[in-house]
Each structure stands twice: as structure tokens, then as C-alpha cells.
Amino acid sequence: MNEGGALYQLTLSRIREAVREPGVLFWVFGFPILLSVGLGLAFRGRGPEPVTVGLLEGPGAAQIEQALDKAHIKVERLDEAHARLRLRAGKIALVVMPGATADAPLTYRYDPTPAEARLARVAVDEAIQRAAGRQDPRAVRDAPVTEPGSRYIDFLVPGLIGMNLMSGSMWGIGWVIVNMRVRKLLKRLLATPMRRRDLLLAQAIARTGSVPLEVGAIVIFARLAFDVRVTGSWAGLAVVSVAGALAFAGLAILVASRAQNTETVSGLMNLVMMPMFVVSGVFFSATHFPDVLQPALSLLPLTALNDALRAIMIDGAGLAAVARPLAILTAWGVGSFGVGVRIFRWG
Numbered sequence: 001m002n003e004g005g006a007l008y009q010l011t012l013s014r015i016r017e018a019v020r021e022p023g024v025l026f027w028v029f030g031f032p033i034l035l036s037v038g039l040g041l042a043f044r045g046r047g048p049e050p051v052t053v054g055l056l057e058g059p060g061a062a063q064i065e066q067a068l069d070k071a072h073i074k075v076e077r078l079d080e081a082h083a084r085l086r087l088r089a090g091k092i093a094l095v096v097m098p099g100a101t102a103d104a105p106l107t108y109r110y111d112p113t114p115a116e117a118r119l120a121r122v123a124v125d126e127a128i129q130r131a132a133g134r135q136d137p138r139a140v141r142d143a144p145v146t147e148p149g150s151r152y153i154d155f156l157v158p159g160l161i162g163m164n165l166m167s168g169s170m171w172g173i174g175w176v177i178v179n180m181r182v183r184k185l186l187k188r189l190l191a192t193p194m195r196r197r198d199l200l201l202a203q204a205i206a207r208t209g210s211v212p213l214e215v216g217a218i219v220i221f222a223r224l225a226f227d228v229r230v231t232g233s234w235a236g237l238a239v240v241s242v243a244g245a246l247a248f249a250g251l252a253i254l255v256a257s258r259a260q261n262t263e264t265v266s267g268l269m270n271l272v273m274m275p276m277f278v279v280s281g282v283f284f285s286a287t288h289f290p291d292v293l294q295p296a297l298s299l300l301p302l303t304a305l306n307d308a309l310r311a312i313m314i315d316g317a318g319l320a321a322v323a324r325p326l327a328i329l330t331a332w333g334v335g336s337f338g339v340g341v342r343i344f345r346w347g
Helices: 003-019 022-042 061-070 080-088 115-131 152-182 185-190 196-209 211-226 234-256 262-279 291-298 301-313 319-343
Strands: 052-056 074-078 094-097 107-109
Touching (some): 061 074, 080 094, 152 196, 152 262, 234 262, 234 301, 291 301
Parallel strands (some): 052 094
């Protein structure tokens, strides 16, 4: 059999094997949809959660509570010990401490690190100052944004697609290769004229076969359930998705190239994936991290994939606009595949 025929048969064999595994089908299609449902319901378009603050007993506490109630701020009257405990546990965002007299300055006790605590401080102070007679020098009005493209769910869905493409490639290729090594199947293949490059390339090619269904299932579900739309071209979305899947296929081959058992490869894959779950903008923007880290974070494959997906789905960008993320994904895929093929061991 010629080289092209061998590659075709290896690819076809891997596709058939994947289709016959119900667990793979669930993790590729079912899990991301369930995750979309859970997070979509948690962050659906609804009114803001009420601010909850603690209020210590003291002069003027009743007037403070009345002012906060009018501003729709939930108040819990607490003693010192319970206030510390609830603040430490995150049950309340801030503690208001009246002064020794009704005219004495108030004290706001809170941790300024979380954004919720800083917002609570502003809301509480605004309510108290208004109750004391403060007038705004200029009238303002709010215009909440609720149209598709600006909601959290619109930000989340591309991140879920990127996360699923990464997980599907890593587990669908890395774990499979090592499992073949454990079952001594690779040693049997070593006795054939097959080249390692063909074996590993077939794994990567077979992985691309599930990408349209995998991405399409999430996108269609998100549109039907949450009205999440793709403002850019579907062709651009397909190119970015395939590039992302192949980039992580290369990483999976590299990780699995020498692992001797499934426990080892599972640990190595988690070592690769878990940091990117946190820093690559799946659930929140990577810009939350310090500026000094941004150049390094932008070079991570999942960051590049998520940035490209969001540019196409939310901003309507074309392929030219995502050339840099595509170049990063290509570099990771080609580089990882090349090193993985070179150091691959059959047994």
C-alpha cells in the first residue's frame, strides 16, 4: 500500500474508533452544551444582584439602615464578631461602622481587592450621602446595554468553544496514543512498514473530522437558547476552529510521545491545560492579569484561539484581522508535531 493509502486507512480507522466510543461523543458534544446551559442560566440577562452589607450597632444606625433600604441595598444588623466572620466568608461585601456620635465620621470596612466590594462601597456611600442632603450638580441617566454581542454569554460561548477544542484534541489524541502504547498496539504497528509520521498525522487529521459538528453543536445551541450570534463569516469561524484543533493536536502528540501509562499522560495533559483554563480568557478576560504578563499570555495557544473566535463571532472580523492568532496557532501546531514525531517512542 502506498503512503497516501496508508494514511487514509489510519485516519478512517481512528474516526471509526471514536464514533464507537459513547464517552467520547458525550465529552465532545454533550458536556460543552451542558456547561453552556449552566453558565448561561447563571449569567443570563437579569437584574443585578442586590448588594448586601453589614451594619454595626451605634449612634445613627437606624437612619443609615433606612437610607440603604431606600437604595435597595440589603442590610444585616450585626455585632462586631459576626460582622468579621461574614466579611471574611464573603457573605457581605462591606461593613458600615457608625462613629461614636451621630455626627462622627463613618467607617467602611472592606477588602478593596474584589470589584464587588469597591462597587458596594460606592453604592453605600452614595445612598448615605444622598440621605444626608447631597445634590448632584448635573443630572444623569442610565442606558443599560442588553443587545446580543455585549452580554456575558456572548463572551462566554467562544471561550467554551476554545476550551472544548483544546480538551477534545488533548484527550482524544494524547490519551488514545498512550492507551495504544499500554495495550502494546504500537509495538504491533512497529512491525509494519508504517512510519510514525503517518500514524500521528492520521490522529490529527481524524481530529479535524469532528470539529464542524463539535463547534456547530455549541453555536446552534447557543443561538437557540441564548440568541448568541456569529456576526463574522462562518468560513472564518471554521478556519480558526480547525487551526485551533490542529494546534492542540500537535501539543497532544508531543505530550503523549513518551508517556508510558495513562496516569502519566493525564497528569501531563492537565499540566498543560489547567493553567490555560485560568489565564487564557475562557471565563473572564485575560486582561485581568498584570500588564507585565500580557505579552506571554497572548502567545499561549488557547489565548490566541479564544481571541480569534471572539473577534469573528462578536466583532465580525475577517481572517486578515486574526492573522496573528492564526500564526501563533500554526507555530504551536507545527512545532509541537515536529518535536513529537522526532521523540516519539513505540513502546
